[in-house]
Amino acid sequence: MRFSRALLHTVAFSTLLAATSLAAGTVSAADKVTLMVGGYEKQIYLPAKLAESLGYFKDEGLDVELLNEPAGVDAENQLLAGAVQGVVGFYDHCIDLQGKGKFVESVVQFSQAPGEVELVSTKHPEIKSVADFKGKSLGVTGLGSSTNFLTQYLAVKNGLSLSDITSVPVGAGATFIAAMQQDKIQAGMTTEPTITRLVKTGEASILVDMRTMENTRAALGGTYPAASLYMESSWVEAHKDTVQKLANAFVKTLKYINTHSAAEIADKMPKDFYVSDKDGYIKALDRGKSMFTADGVMPDDGPKTVLAVLQGFSKSLKDKQIDLSKTYTTDFVKNVK
Structure with missing residues (x-):
């Protein structure tokens, strides 16, 4: 069968149009990113919601969806299942997962x-x-969450065995508070604004404080990089342009945190994050704001401290050779203009 020249032109044009549409769709899909946050109302993960509020994702041409998951370990599982492209959670998961043969890396270090x-x-x-x-x-x-890791380390460091304590998963915020009020837990590890709420009512007191660099070094033996944006290494390698845009947005957010007052930052957050106590929220943020990095760069001495903490209680990690250089990258944050 012989095609007319006009028909051939039509077919060629249609093919070109389809290819162009497919390419456009690919670009659009690459710029659509879903991030799971290990409790985005927690002040430790404030950069995620703040970046959204300030419009920094949109400025980079990104369509970012933030999903909330109270426990970091569950956010980690969503990443490994391919349900999300990144997690706003603790860096220690990057080391823990490498010990299990899975490679994820911090691409922006928040704290x-x-x-x-x-x-x-x-x-x-x-x-006492x-x-x-x-x-x-x-x-x-x-x-399996970071709070569980730190709790186990502190117990072993102070002469206890893991069998001496019982870790109870109670989330944060209202569920944590209820568990303590009902005596389901006698102590627990949590963050702001839950800390302020319980201390203010006199229902709890602080035993170990890791909200500042100085106190963290005393408790854990060194700088402890925590909140971060971490992603699977293979995804990072395949989507460098998108990861760079995310780094741009988050580094800009970290600079905003470091150049604005706690009150100014609080004004950008959803009102329900204050839990009916904006003054308390601001005071807590003012005390803890120094935990955030100014540029998203991993502290030089941080990864070794985190590895030492994890190996201090984890039998599965004690004998593992961990390549710390594969648990984080500074390439993207250092490329931010």
Whole structure:
């Protein structure tokens, strides 16, 4: 069968149009990113919602969807399942997962201290130190979460075995508070604004404070990079342009945090994040704002501290050779103009 020249032109044009549309669709899909946040109302993960509020994602041509997941370990699972492209969570998962043969990396390092506090219920005045945790139920966001990692490390560091304590997954915010009020947990690790809420009502007191660099070094033995944007290494390699745009937006956000007051930052956050106490929210943010990096760069001494903490209690990691250089990258944040 012989085609007319006009028909051939039509077919060629249609093919070109389809290819162009496909390419356009590919670009659009690459710029659509879903990030899972391990509790975006927590002040430690504030950069995620702040970047959205300031319009920095849109400025980069990104369509970013933020999904909320109270426990970091569940956010990690969503990433590994391919349901999301990135997680706003603790860097320690990057090391823990490499020990399990999976490679993820921090591409923007938000903080250089955990921003976590070990609270003790005032119903239990017998708990005067971490060594007194023996036989107690301790609240964590989730089993396998960063709060669980830190709780286990502190217990072992203070002479306890992991069998001496019981980690109870209670999330954060209202669920954490309820668990402490009902004595389901006698102590627990949490962040702002939950800390302020419980201390203000006199229901809990602070035993271990890791909201500042100085206190973190005392508790953990060094700088402890925590909140970050981490992604699967293979995805990062295949989508460098998109990752660079995310880095641009987040570094700009970190600079905003470091050049604006806690009150100015709070004004950009959803009102329900204040939990009916904006003044308390602002005061807590003012105290903890120094935990955030100014440029998204991983602290030089941070990864070794995190590895030492994890190997301090994890039998599965003690004998593993971890390549720390594959758990983070500074390439994208250092390319931000």
